[in-house]
Amino acid sequence: MTDFHLSKSRRLLLKMSNPSLSEGALLTICQGGTIEKPILQVIMNKKIAGSTSDRYRVFVSDGQYSNSFSMLATQMNHFITEGKLEANTIVRVNNHICNNVNGKKVIILLDLEILKAGSEVGKKIGDPAQIGADGTVSGNAAAKATNPGAQKRPADSDLGNAPKRSPLASSNGQRSSILEPRSSIGAGTGSDLSQSACYPISSLTPYNNKWTIKARVTNKSDIRKWSNSRGEGYLFSMDFLDGSGEIRATAFKEQCDKFYNMIEVGKLYFVSSCQLKTANKQYSNLNNEYEMTFRESTEVMPCNEETTAIPTLQFNFVKIADLGEVAKDSIVDVIGICKSSTDCTTIVSSRTQKELTKRDLNLVDQSNTEVALTLWGTKAETFDSSSNPVVCVKGAKVSDFNSVSLSTLSSSVVQINPDLNQAHDLKGWFDSEGANLQTNSLTQSGMRGGGEMGIGTNLKMVGEVKRENLGFGVDGKPEYYSTSGYISLIQKDKALYQACTQVNDGKSCNKKVLDQGNGQFRCEKCNIQMEDFNWRLILSLCMADSTDNQWMNCFQEQAEQILGFSSQELGQMSMQDPDRYGKVFHEATLKQFNFRLSCKADNYNDEQRVRHTVRTVFAIDHAEQNKRKIRELESAGIALPSGFDKSKYA
Numbered sequence: 001m002t003d004f005h006l007s008k009s010r011r012l013l014l015k016m017s018n019p020s021l022s023e024g025a026l027l028t029i030c031q032g033g034t035i036e037k038p039i040l041q042v043i044m045n046k047k048i049a050g051s052t053s054d055r056y057r058v059f060v061s062d063g064q065y066s067n068s069f070s071m072l073a074t075q076m077n078h079f080i081t082e083g084k085l086e087a088n089t090i091v092r093v094n095n096h097i098c099n100n101v102n103g104k105k106v107i108i109l110l111d112l113e114i115l116k117a118g119s120e121v122g123k124k125i126g127d128p129a130q131i132g133a134d135g136t137v138s139g140n141a142a143a144k145a146t147n148p149g150a151q152k153r154p155a156d157s158d159l160g161n162a163p164k165r166s167p168l169a170s171s172n173g174q175r176s177s178i179l180e181p182r183s184s185i186g187a188g189t190g191s192d193l194s195q196s197a198c199y200p201i202s203s204l205t206p207y208n209n210k211w212t213i214k215a216r217v218t219n220k221s222d223i224r225k226w227s228n229s230r231g232e233g234y235l236f237s238m239d240f241l242d243g244s245g246e247i248r249a250t251a252f253k254e255q256c257d258k259f260y261n262m263i264e265v266g267k268l269y270f271v272s273s274c275q276l277k278t279a280n281k282q283y284s285n286l287n288n289e290y291e292m293t294f295r296e297s298t299e300v301m302p303c304n305e306e307t308t309a310i311p312t313l314q315f316n317f318v319k320i321a322d323l324g325e326v327a328k329d330s331i332v333d334v335i336g337i338c339k340s341s342t343d344c345t346t347i348v349s350s351r352t353q354k355e356l357t358k359r360d361l362n363l364v365d366q367s368n369t370e371v372a373l374t375l376w377g378t379k380a381e382t383f384d385s386s387s388n389p390v391v392c393v394k395g396a397k398v399s400d401f402n403s404v405s406l407s408t409l410s411s412s413v414v415q416i417n418p419d420l421n422q423a424h425d426l427k428g429w430f431d432s433e434g435a436n437l438q439t440n441s442l443t444q445s446g447m448r449g450g451g452e453m454g455i456g457t458n459l460k461m462v463g464e465v466k467r468e469n470l471g472f473g474v475d476g477k478p479e480y481y482s483t484s485g486y487i488s489l490i491q492k493d494k495a496l497y498q499a500c501t502q503v504n505d506g507k508s509c510n511k512k513v514l515d516q517g518n519g520q521f522r523c524e525k526c527n528i529q530m531e532d533f534n535w536r537l538i539l540s541l542c543m544a545d546s547t548d549n550q551w552m553n554c555f556q557e558q559a560e561q562i563l564g565f566s567s568q569e570l571g572q573m574s575m576q577d578p579d580r581y582g583k584v585f586h587e588a589t590l591k592q593f594n595f596r597l598s599c600k601a602d603n604y605n606d607e608q609r610v611r612h613t614v615r616t617v618f619a620i621d622h623a624e625q626n627k628r629k630i631r632e633l634e635s636a637g638i639a640l641p642s643g644f645d646k647s648k649y650a
Contacts, residue, residue: 018090018116018121018125019039019090019092019115019116020039021039021040021041021061021062021063021064021090021125021126022035022038022039022040022062022063023062023063023064023126024062024064024065025038025039025040025062026038026040026060026061026062026065026066026067026107026131027064027065027131027135027137029096029098029107030067030098030105030107030131030135030136031135031136032098037092037093037094038062038092038093038096039062039090039091039092039093039115040060040061040062040090040091040093041060041061041062041063041088041089041090041091041121041124041125042058042059042060042085042086042087042088042089042090042091042118043059043060043061043066043087043088043124044058044059044087045057045058045059045072045080045085046058046059048071054074054077055071055072055074055077056071056072056077056080057070057071057072058070058071058072058085058109060107060109061124061125061126061128062128063125063126063128064126064128064129065128065129065130065131065137066128066129066130066131067107067130067131068130069104069105069106069107069131069133070106070107070108070109071106071107071108071109071207072085072108072109073108073109073110073111073205073289074278074289075110075111075289076109076110076111076112079112079114084114084117085114086117086118086119087118088118088119088121088122088123088124089114089116089117089118089121090114090115090116090118090121090125091112091113091114091115092112092113092115093109093111093112094110094111094112094113095110095111095202096108096109096110096111097110097203097205097208098135099205099207099208100208100210104133104134105131105133105134105135106207108205108207110202110203193212193270193271193272193299193301196212196270196272197212198212198213198214198270199211199212199213200213200242200243200244200245201213201215201240201241201242201244201245201246201247201288202244202245202288203244204247204276204290204292205276205290206275206276206277206278206290209273209275209276211272212270212271212272213240213242213270213271213272214242214268214269214270214303214310215240215241215242215247215268215269215271215310216240216241216242216266216267216268216269216310216311216312217238217239217240217241217263217264217265217266217267217269218239218240218241218246218265218266218312218313218413219238219239219265219313219394219411219412219413220236220237220238220239220263220264220265221236221237221238221410221411222236222377222378223235223236223256223260224236224410233252233253234252234253234256235250235251235252235253235256236250236251236256236260237249237250237251237283237284237410238251238263239286239411239413240269240271240292241310241311241313242310243310243311245287245288246286246287246288247286247288247290247291247292248279248283248284248286248288248291248292248411249271249274249291249292249293249294250291250292250293250294251293251294252293252294254296255294255295255296255298259294259298259300262300262302263300265413266312266313267302267303268302268303268305268310269300269301269302269303270299270300270301270302270303271292271298271299271300272298272299273295273297273298273299274292274293274294274295274298275292275293275295276290276291276292276293277290277291277293278290278291279291283410283411284411285331285395285411286411313394313413313415315333315335315392315394315420315422316333317333317334317335317422318332318333318334319365319367319369320334320336320363320364320365320367320369320370320371320442321365321367321368321369321440321442322367323371323398323404323406323442324404324442326398327398328398328399328400329397329398329399330397330398331395331396331397331398331409332395332396332398332406333392333393333394333395333396334363334371334373334392334393334396334406335365335390335391335392335393335420335422335423335426336363336364336365336370336371336373336390336391336426337363337364337365337388337389337390337391337426337427337430337434338361338362338363338385338388338389338390338391339362339363339364339370339388339439340361340362340385341359341360341361341362341383341385342359342360343359344357344358344359344380344381344383345357345358345359346358356376356377357376357377357380357381358374358375358376358380359374359375359380359381359383360372360373360374360375361373361374361375361383361385361391362441362443363391363406364430364434364439365426366425366426366429366434368434368437368438368439368440369439369440369441369442370439370440370441370442370443371404371405371406371441371442371443372405372406372441372443373391373393373396373405373406373407373408374405374406374407374408375408375414376407376408379408379414383416388430388435389416389417390416390417390418390423390426390427391414391415391416392414392415392416392418392420392422392423393406393408393412393413393414393415394412394413394415395408395409395411395412395413396408396409396412397409397412400598400615404442404443405442405443458480458481458482459481459482459483459484460481460482460483461483461545461546461547461548462483462485462543462544462545462547462548462549462550463545463547463548464547465481465483465550465599466548466550470599470610471599471600471601471610471611471612472601472610478598478599478600479598479599479600480596480597480598480599480615481596481597481599482594482595482596482597483543483545483594483595483597484545484592484593484594484595484620484625485543485544485545485592485593485595486543486544486545486590486591486592487541487542487543487562487588487589487590487591487592487593488542488543488544488549488589488590489541489542489589490539490540490541490542490562490585490588490589491539491540491541492581492582492585494538495537495538495539495540495559495570495585496535496536496537496567496570496571496574497512497535497536497538498512498513498515498521498533498534498535498536499511499512499513499533499534499535499536500512500513500521500523500525500526500530500533500534501530501532501533501534502523502526502528502530504526509523509525509526510534510536511523511524511525511526513530513533516529519531521533534567534568535567535568535570535571536556536567537554537555537556537559537560537563537567537570538553538554538555538556538559539553539554539555539559539562539563540552540553540554541554541562543593543595550612551612552595552597552612552613552614553611553612553613553614554613554614554617555613555614558614558615558616558617561617562588562591562593562617563584563585563588564584564587564588565584570584592620593617593618593619593620594617594618594619594620595614595616595617595618596614596615596616596617597612597613597614597615598612598613598615599611599612599613600613630646
């Protein structure tokens, strides 16, 4: 066989083994056309210098045309950092947009999958003509635009006469038609946003600032004050949702005054001219890498045309009985009947020293299980439990406080008696039978300050805990119990430590910092140095009753309750008045408390032992304790002494 035939055979084999590129797709995209999931070849990639975050420019080819004005969305950066997007790689682009940035047509690759590695392809496919910055090709190269296998593209002469439209108005099936004019009252410059082409939320990026979205408000926060080294002010935030995704928006000062009363949860709005930036996940758990900030030019206009294309708030409810299997700090949606609630109270945050308003609810559902839910701020102040309302929460945080409990966050959405099928079914069940049924509580010690003695279930003496080998539970999960006893000893050495002040993803770091000796403190976890720290408490104490004694660990809030001082006060005391500091620990010994504890086996120096941790601690309520003991005696069939007047303890 001749060399010519060998070469031809190899070329045929190579063509058969490589996925076919979507020839002409890049030119069509740059000129406003629609291409569903084009197959492209990545010629090379290059990191963009001067970018605040890692961003990459990619050179792509469809075999007929090539484009050097393309970028990779940040969520796709892992393809480059993992070395998967090497030269000549063939990819399928599942989602993309084309933006007009200062006269340049820039294609942003939002989602892609690798079809064949560049090392296997081995070469650039075809001889593609270069597309210019304006999205066109010059000279004879334009004659190549036959677009085989792609959607039909208008002729160049037709494109010149076609009405101008936003390049984002159509992209990967997320096409929004230009809305019919309608009368409505806007806020902003007075332009009619309803006649603008609407972009899907999922297509918004900081690289295009000329867009309008049509979205529903699913959540609206209270007005909150802020202060930092640059000044102080106030703000509120809201969440927008459309058929493609959701995004958080924040309005500060003048924009807060302008839009707060206008924005209503559940209503549709046209929104344009906001600043987009990378989302701060400390304050938002929405599935979007960007967030919006209202600015002076921002326009918001109510949309009076209701549509099912834009969904209302979507829930993924977890049954209360299943919350015990949910990991700590998980975010869940839950619905239940408010069986009871505490009064609204004010506490002082040990971390920020600010006053916080809270209210605790007991929620129950058809699983015959109840759990404690804590509401904060305005939600707590305005809540009315008088008619056993249905409470629906999107985005509640699961805690292991009191075994299992829930708490709302600033981003949580709380709805009372919502118009949902689940809510109607739940109310019908409670009114017909649920109100009279005995329930099982996941929050073992009840709400803080509530319940019998505030001590909860599975009450045991220390000797019983040791005889039953409590803590060696199945699957390594902690076991919970309640007990009552006296503090016999507290180790005051190493009770305090200097902790990191940083907050990451909504959680305080609280890791121990290292004093650098120059007025700076370093946190190895956060990899930063700071000028200040927080004092934190961790106690090792021994508790005893008539049967035995037990060492246990006690952290911040519970330690402050036992000692009667905040960690900050104790920190200052340890530095300025060591004698008074030592006396605080001495005064706390021989005091009796009710404890709720968890215990779990772990390994220490190759030795297995059970670690006991204080979850809640309560002062003894002697009247309630006497009532409980009388009931225990009666239930055990033990006769009370003659002449004993039980009514004194009723």
